[in-house]
Amino acid sequence: xxxxxxxxxxxxxxxxxxxxxxxxxxxxxxxxxxxxxxxxxxxxxxxxxxxxxxxxxxxxxxxxxxxxxxxxxxxxxxxxxxxxxxxxxxxxxxxxxxxxxxxxxxxxxxxxxxxxxxxxxxxxxxxxxxxxxxxxxxxxxxxxxxxxxxxxxxxxxxxxxxxxxxxxxxxxxxxxxxxxxxxxxxxxxxxxxxxxxxxxxxxxxxxxxxxxxxxxxxxxxxxxxxxxxxxxxxxxxxxxxxxxxxxxxxxxxxxxxxxxxxxxxxxxxxxxxxxxxxxxxxxxxxxxxxxxxxxxxxxxxxxxxxxxxxxxxxxxxxxxxxxxxxxxxxxxxxxxxxxxxxxxxxxxxxxxxxxxxxxxxxxxxxxxxxxxxxxxxxxxxxxxxxxxxxxxxxxxxxxxxxxxxxxxxxxxxxxxxxxxxxxxxxxxxxxxxxxxxxxxxxxxxxxxxxxxxxxxxxxxxxxxxxxxxxxxxxxxxxxxxxxxxxxxxxxxxxxxxxxxxxxxxxxxxxxxxxxxxxxxxxxxxxxxxxxxxxxxxxxxxxxxxxxxxxxxxxxxxxxxxxxxxxxxxxxxxxxxxxxxxxxxxxxxxxxxxxxxxxxxxxxxxxxxxxxxxxxxxxxxxxxxxxxxxxxxxx
Numbered sequence: 177x178x179x180x181x182x183x184x185x186x187x188x189x190x191x192x193x194x195x196x197x198x199x200x201x202x203x204x205x206x207x208x209x210x211x212x213x214x215x216x217x218x219x220x221x222x223x224x225x226x227x228x229x230x231x232x233x234x235x236x237x238x239x240x241x242x243x244x245x246x247x248x249x250x251x252x253x254x255x256x257x258x259x260x261x262x263x264x265x266x267x268x269x270x271x272x273x274x275x276x277x278x279x280x281x282x283x284x285x286x287x288x289x290x291x292x293x294x295x296x297x298x299x300x301x302x303x304x305x306x307x308x309x310x311x312x313x314x315x316x317x318x319x320x321x322x323x324x325x326x327x328x329x330x331x332x333x334x335x336x337x338x339x340x341x342x343x344x345x346x347x348x349x350x351x352x353x354x355x356x357x358x359x360x361x362x363x364x365x366x367x368x369x370x371x372x373x374x375x376x377x378x379x380x381x382x383x384x385x386x387x388x389x390x391x392x393x394x395x396x397x398x399x400x401x402x403x404x405x406x407x408x409x410x411x412x413x414x415x416x417x418x419x420x421x422x423x424x425x426x427x428x429x430x431x432x433x434x435x436x437x438x439x440x441x442x443x444x445x446x447x448x449x450x451x452x453x454x455x456x457x458x459x460x461x462x463x464x465x466x467x468x469x470x471x472x473x474x475x476x477x478x479x480x481x482x483x484x485x486x487x488x489x490x491x492x493x494x495x496x497x498x499x500x501x502x503x504x505x506x507x508x509x510x511x512x513x514x515x516x517x518x519x520x521x522x523x524x525x526x527x528x529x530x531x532x533x534x535x536x537x538x539x540x541x542x543x544x545x546x547x548x549x550x551x552x553x554x555x556x557x558x559x560x561x562x563x564x565x566x567x568x569x570x571x572x573x574x575x576x577x578x579x580x581x582x583x584x585x586x587x588x589x590x591x592x593x594x595x596x597x598x599x600x601x602x603x604x605x606x607x608x609x610x611x612x613x614x615x616x617x618x619x620x621x622x623x624x625x626x627x628x629x630x631x632x633x634x635x636x637x638x639x640x641x642x643x644x645x646x647x648x649x650x651x652x653x654x655x656x657x658x659x660x661x662x663x664x665x666x667x668x669x670x671x672x673x674x675x676x677x678x679x680x681x682x683x684x685x686x687x688x689x690x691x692x693x694x695x696x697x698x699x700x701x702x703x704x705x706x707x708x709x710x711x712x713x714x715x716x717x718x719x720x721x722x723x724x725x726x727x728x729x730x731x732x733x734x735x736x737x738x739x740x741x742x743x744x745x746x747x748x749x750x751x752x753x754x755x756x757x758x759x760x761x762x763x764x765x766x767x768x769x770x771x772x773x774x775x776x777x778x779x780x781x782x783x784x785x786x787x788x789x790x791x792x793x794x795x796x797x798x799x800x801x802x803x804x805x806x807x808x809x810x
Contacts, residue, residue, distance in 0.1 A: 326764040340758035343750040346614070346730055352592060355613040358726075360750045366613045370592030372606050379620050380577055381488055383480045388625040390733055394474060399734075402574065402629040404473055408466040409485060411451040411570040412436040412560065414636070426738035428631040434639035436562075436571050440554035441495060441510070451550070451570075454492050455499060459483075481574070490579035491569065495550075502552075512548040512566045562640045572633060575626060583607045583640070604644045608637045612742050614730070624732060627739040634741060650682045705770050714765060718755055720748045 237244045252259040267274050282289050335341060348357045352370030363369055379385060386392035388399070398405060415437055419429040443452050448465060456462045463479050485492055495510065502508055548560045548570075560567060568575075568582030576582070583604050588597040612623055612634070623630055684691035706712075722737035726747045731740060752775070760768045 325762075338758065338762075340762045341754050343726060343747070343754055346726075349616055353610070353613070354616045354618070356616060358746070358750055360753060361746070365609060367610055368589070368606050371589040371598065371600075372602050372610050373590045373595070374587075374607070374610050376618070377580065377620060377622060378578065380622055381484055383477075384484060384574065384577060387477075388622060394477060396734070397474065398477060399625070399627050401470075401472065402626055403632060404470045405477070405481065406572060406574045406629050408469055408473065408478060409481065409573045411454070411491065411573065412438045413450055413557065414571060414632075415559075416639075427741070428628065428635050430635060430639075434636055436560050436567060437557040438548060438550060438560055438570065439557045440551040441499065442553045444553055444555040446555070451495075454486075455495065485573060485577060488577055489569075489573060491566065492579075508552050510550040510552075512550070512564065562643050567640075568637075571636070572629070575622060575629065575633065604637075604641045608641070624740070627735070630739070631741055645688065646682075646684075649684060649688065653682070702772055705772060709769055716759075718752070720744065720751075724751075726750075 344359045346356050346358050348359050348361075349355070350357065350363070350366050353367040353373075355366035357366065364371075367373070380388065383392060387395045390396070390399075392398070413436065415435040416430040417432045419431055421429075439450060439452065441452065441455060443449070448456055453462055453465050456465065459479075459482070463475070463482055466478050466482065467473060467475050486496075491512075498508075498510055548564055548566060549558065560570075563583065563585050565581040565584045566579075569579045583602075585601060587602040587607065589600045589602055590596065591598060612621075614624065615621070623633065626633070684693060686693040686697045688694055722744060724747060727737050727740070727743050730743055731737070737744060752773070756771070756773070758764055760771065
């Protein structure tokens with residue numbers, strides 16, 4: 177039995193409300209349809225209206241052509257961009273009409289055509305030369321595809337534009353440090369692919385900034401004599417056997433070992449020198465002593481630079497504060513620690529040190545070997561360590577006028593992405609390679625403006641790099657397994673040497689460039705080539721030209737090529753690689769069996785003021801295929 181409740185039975189009123197809801201929905205739908213129809217009617221009316229307007233406009237234009245021309249000219253003058261776009265669109269759709277119009281104009285106006293061509297040639301000389309070079313490059317690239325194209329030289333072809341030879345422009349930007357490089361240079365040359373991060377050098381104070389950038393009236397004199405001015409203010413002595421060749425010396429040459437020495441704060445029984453001049457006590461006496469060191473320096477510049485260093489250089493300010501804090505009768509020593517960490521910083525932060533972080537007073541002999549020890553009054557000089565952070569600033573106060581930290585062995589590499597410290601440290605070569613690079617939108621790299629002083633700095637720092645490599649070889653003889661060298665074993669077996677002396681001398685491995693084993697190994701390789709392939713077929717000499725456009729285009733203002741040996745070395749190395757690629761892969765003289773080359777310096781002096789003779793010789797072996805003739809008996 178089924179029982180239904182009153183709530184489950186539908187009422188009559190519910191059935192009566194259904195048609196009312198349907199009527200409301202119908203009214204809504206009709207209103208939407210009416211709106212849609214009205215929109216379509218309006219759109220159709222607009223279309224009809226536009227067509228009628230066009231018809232009326234065309235009738236008016238035919239009846240009044242002059243009025244139409246004036247209106248078009250006025251609109252094109254007021255809206256040049258719209259006019260250009262319309263002309264381009266019309267020329268793309270109707271090229272044949274444009275050609276016919278040009279031909280008709282040329283036939284009617286031959287004189288104007290000549291004038292237009294002459295004016296275009298005058299105003300677009302660079303574009304025309306570039307197009308000619310590109311066409312020569314296309315012709316040349318086709319001709320160099322064939323083997324032995326070196327025997328079919330064409331004087332009308334510019335071979336410098338060949339893809340194998342041209343090194344391109346210095347417009348490749350490192351994604352990590354924004355250094356400018358050529359396309360053929362390695363990715364990690366500047367910053368080791370983002371693992372070397374150093375703080376940028378700050379802007380130098382006046383008057384040094386104006387003197388370096390050519391904005392001072394005496395800047396040209398200062399830049400040409402910058403080595404002398406730096407010698408007037410250096411705090412350490414530069415020890416090396418300098419080589420002078422004639423009056424004009426475009427390069428800085430030394431022989432033997434390079435070292436820096438420092439004396440005491442006050443002289444014992446002699447005239448003040450180097451660091452001692454800063455603490456004479458009288459500004460005029462100090463400037464007079466500096467002025468008397470060289471004959472062709474400007475006294476006013478000496479006074480201005482002296483004031484700048486007393487207010488900006490942290491080492492000078494620290495030494496003066498120490499002298500004032502210690503009684504006159506007391507004897508003390510000052511140490512510049514090699515691994516001094518900033519008080520409010522990380523060990524990998526190497527910014528400008530504050531006054532109390534540069535040096536400290538010590539009692540007794542408790543200090544590291546790498547620290548620089550300065551006595552109050554003494555007549556001896558001491559050699560300072562190359563890996564002390566103050567090594568560069570004490571010798572080159574005009575380059576590092578704030579006393580910035582130089583290279584030390586506790587600078588850690590960074591992770592390129594997270595910027596965290598890695599276990600490996602930055603090498604000396606990577607440190608200074610980072611410092612001397614040209615970077616995008618960075619005009620404050622003061623090293624590149626220093627001309628001859630920059631050349632001295634490069635030689636000095638390269639000597640430091642060589643010292644670090646030699647130190648590694650001396651301290652890691654077990655890893656290198658020097659006792660297994662074949663020549664050492666032969667000497668022991670044949671009793672050619674005193675056995676008591678073996679193990680004391682450091683034997684350089686063949687990987688050390690310029691060492692005896694390196695030269696012996698290269699000589700043996702060359703003799704092997706001659707024994708296997710015979711005498712070389714070609715002996716080519718390639719000389720470096722300091723006036724190459726790749727060098728001159730990247731110089732600073734008023735600089736000459738011999739002021740930038742870094743650019744010359746980079747361009748020459750790229751040219752060597754590109755020439756070898758052109759000969760070997762381009763098969764300029766046919767397929768290559770083997771080759772060898774050496775890079776040297778010319779000893780003779782050039783008549784012109786040039787950089788001197790970087791050149792390299794190639795001994796080249798191939799199997800020359802000459803055309804067969806009847807005289808060969810074939």
